[in-house]
Amino acid sequence: MREIMKIELKRAFINTKFYIVVFVSTIFAIGSFFTTPGFTIAKNWFLYMNGDLDASYIIEKCDYSDVAIEIWMPNYGASSKFYFLWLIILPLLCIIPYGITYIEDKSSGLINQYIIKIGKGKYYVSKFITLFISGGTIATLPLFINLIICSMALPFGLPVRSTQFYPVKEYNLFSNLYYQNIVVYLMLYFLIYFVVYGLITCLALAFVYFEENKYMLLLVPFIIYFSEHVIISFGFNRYDTSLLLATNIINLRYENILFYLLQIIVLFLFDFLFFFRIRRDVI
Amino acid sequence: MKKVLKIIVVIICFLVIARIAYVNIAYPAADIKIIDEDEIFDLKNFSLRLKEYDIYSKEEWKQKLENENIELEEEKYNVIYNMNLKTVLLEMEIIGFIF
Amino acid sequence: MNKIVRISLIIILIVSVLVFVFNTFEKYFKEDTNVNEINQENIELNFDYKNSIVDYYSNPVKDMGEKNYKAYQEKLMGEDVYVCYSLESPEEKGYSDYKYYPVRINITDYEIVDSYDGKIDEKWVDISDYDKFMLVNIEITNLYDKDRLYVLSVNEVIHYLEGTELDRYSLIAYNFEDNRPYFYRKDIKETMKNNGQYYYGEIILKANETVKLQAVMAYRGGDYNFNIGEWVVEHRLFGERANSNYKIYLYKQE
Numbered sequence: 320m321r322e323i324m325k326i327e328l329k330r331a332f333i334n335t336k337f338y339i340v341v342f343v344s345t346i347f348a349i350g351s352f353f354t355t356p357g358f359t360i361a362k363n364w365f366l367y368m369n370g371d372l373d374a375s376y377i378i379e380k381c382d383y384s385d386v387a388i389e390i391w392m393p394n395y396g397a398s399s400k401f402y403f404l405w406l407i408i409l410p411l412l413c414i415i416p417y418g419i420t421y422i423e424d425k426s427s428g429l430i431n432q433y434i435i436k437i438g439k440g441k442y443y444v445s446k447f448i449t450l451f452i453s454g455g456t457i458a459t460l461p462l463f464i465n466l467i468i469c470s471m472a473l474p475f476g477l478p479v480r481s482t483q484f485y486p487v488k489e490y491n492l493f494s495n496l497y498y499q500n501i502v503v504y505l506m507l508y509f510l511i512y513f514v515v516y517g518l519i520t521c522l523a524l525a526f527v528y529f530e531e532n533k534y535m536l537l538l539v540p541f542i543i544y545f546s547e548h549v550i551i552s553f554g555f556n557r558y559d560t561s562l563l564l565a566t567n568i569i570n571l572r573y574e575n576i577l578f579y580l581l582q583i584i585v586l587f588l589f590d591f592l593f594f595f596r597i598r599r600d601v602i
Numbered sequence: 603m604k605k606v607l608k609i610i611v612v613i614i615c616f617l618v619i620a621r622i623a624y625v626n627i628a629y630p631a632a633d634i635k636i637i638d639e640d641e642i643f644d645l646k647n648f649s650l651r652l653k654e655y656d657i658y659s660k661e662e663w664k665q666k667l668e669n670e671n672i673e674l675e676e677e678k679y680n681v682i683y684n685m686n687l688k689t690v691l692l693e694m695e696i697i698g699f700i701f
Numbered sequence: 702m703n704k705i706v707r708i709s710l711i712i713i714l715i716v717s718v719l720v721f722v723f724n725t726f727e728k729y730f731k732e733d734t735n736v737n738e739i740n741q742e743n744i745e746l747n748f749d750y751k752n753s754i755v756d757y758y759s760n761p762v763k764d765m766g767e768k769n770y771k772a773y774q775e776k777l778m779g780e781d782v783y784v785c786y787s788l789e790s791p792e793e794k795g796y797s798d799y800k801y802y803p804v805r806i807n808i809t810d811y812e813i814v815d816s817y818d819g820k821i822d823e824k825w826v827d828i829s830d831y832d833k834f835m836l837v838n839i840e841i842t843n844l845y846d847k848d849r850l851y852v853l854s855v856n857e858v859i860h861y862l863e864g865t866e867l868d869r870y871s872l873i874a875y876n877f878e879d880n881r882p883y884f885y886r887k888d889i890k891e892t893m894k895n896n897g898q899y900y901y902g903e904i905i906l907k908a909n910e911t912v913k914l915q916a917v918m919a920y921r922g923g924d925y926n927f928n929i930g931e932w933v934v935e936h937r938l939f940g941e942r943a944n945s946n947y948k949i950y951l952y953k954q955e
């Protein structure tokens with residue numbers, strides 16, 4: 320199992336498509352930094368530290384220090400065009416490096432060799448896990464890059480609730496943790512992103528039995544994810560509770576958490592359809 | 603080619619870490635500091651010394667307010683703020699002051 | 702089977718994209734309505750208040766739905782209270798979710814006086830704590846050719862008023878020259894920058910109208926005294942936590 324995992328992970332992470340996706344994600348992360356009000360704040364501080372008079376005038380009236388978390392990408396939500404566009408196309412980005420390898424293996428016959436050597440179960444499990452890891456990594460990467468960029472611009476400190484600069488309010492999930500231990504909050508944040516987008520990416524595997532066209536398969540997670548967002552936001556009018564918006568737990572409220580968990584459970588079950596069809600899969 | 607890329611990556615990592623370190627050291631502190639009595643706190647144009655203070659826990663403060671009959675401003679003057687808004691418009695006759 | 706799945710997926714995608722595009726860019730498809738044209742019949746007032754009204758930066762017409770928003774205005778106008786929201790301005794740069802619309806703010810003059818006997822909107826402010834008052838005369842002109850609602854906030858006053866010490870004040874009243882009624886809510890963004898609170902006076906400005914008012918600020922002109930009061934005190938200098946209430950007095954070092 321270890322060998323097959325190594326091989327598949329190498330296949331997922333050491334290929335051109337992965338590098339291209341990382342490059343595109345970096346552009347989104349950098350674009351988000353420069354096109355939000357956070358850039359103005361960071362620039363102001365930079366000028367102030369270098370002795371600019373106008374910046375000093377503004378900053379010396381303040382008794383607080385802006386922190387990196389304040390200008391982080393998800394804080395600006397839909398108002399940041401780069402961030403929102405990235406959120407919409409994220410399933411496409413996640414699936415490109417590794418998503419269609421199952422179909423490719425099947426059509427090239429490689430799958431037979433794998434199954435003879437290691438058995439069906441291990442092969443499918445390794446495929447699933449690798450796609451999950453690949454999708455989750457690509458989803459969290461721009462957030463991490465953006466956080467690094469913000470940390471290069473402003474010091475890393477605790478958010479202060481009473482300044483009201485932060486979008487996390489008392490009705491949002493883990494709000495106390497956000498203001499008391501931001502590092503743990505960030506770790507949870509990344510974990511949730513990793514898991515949810517990993518599961519979304521694995522939808523492609525669940526659909527391999529219905530869809531044999533490679534390119535259509537690339538679109539499947541995106542279609543389900545996007546249409547789910549549209550149905551929930553505009554159909555049921557429950558804005559901020561779709562997977563697209565609520566995975567950013569800064570937006571997620573305690574009252575919506577059950578609905579959100581329900582979506583994740585449905586997603587999880589959907590993904591496991593992949594394993595149920597194994598027996599009937601004809602190679 | 604690969605070696606060159608590796609060197610570039612190492613240099614970029616080093617620059618990023620150096621910059622992050624510099625920002626966290628040189629910029630005004632973003633930490634929340636806890637200062638003690640009689641500790642001197644230097645700001646740009648003047649210094650402060652905390653002469654006297656009382657610390658209350660959340661419950662003690664609540665008790666103190668009750669003892670002194672200090673009401674929450676929202677309840678006393680019937681004003682609505684962001685955080686306390688939970689009810690539907692129809693139930694609220696108190697949409698701020700009516701002149 | 703495969704064909705059915707494929708076709709359904711494509712249809713779902715097309716429909717979702719169309720719905721999304723339409724809802725996101727709705728304002729380009731719809732015509733703006735004049736605030737004065739309010740239909741008084743068949744008004745529904747049952748909407749969820751959560752995300753819409755008191756959020757200064759949201760677009761209430763979009764959040765509440767146009768009919769409900771008009772109904773809300775209507776209900777409040779009937780009670781002589783005007784509620785105002787700034788609608789989107791194409792001229793505002795940078796802060797894309799701060800929705801202002803163009804107005805001209807003219808600070809005509811200001812003076813610092815020793816006493817003030819007029820009305821006070823902010824009743825929690827103990828004006829005996831302050832030793833002076835700053836009376837700022839302001840003219841606001843609606844640059845749009847349609848009626849608009851406007852949220853006046855004292856930060857705009859500060860922004861345009863230069864050369865004064867604005868560190869230690871609390872806004873306590875708006876006095877409109879034509880005595881128009883207005884609604885205000887307290888903004889609890891408490892920052893040590895001004896040692897006080899921001900307030901909003903919300904008014905309706907007709908097309909191209911100019912309104913004159915005076916903002917009254919209780920002002921500490923003397924020694925550097927922090928009097929943080931009984932509200933949330935969370936300040937980076939002193940290590941307190943959110944939702945805790947402290948009374949702290951500080952003195953300049955002798």
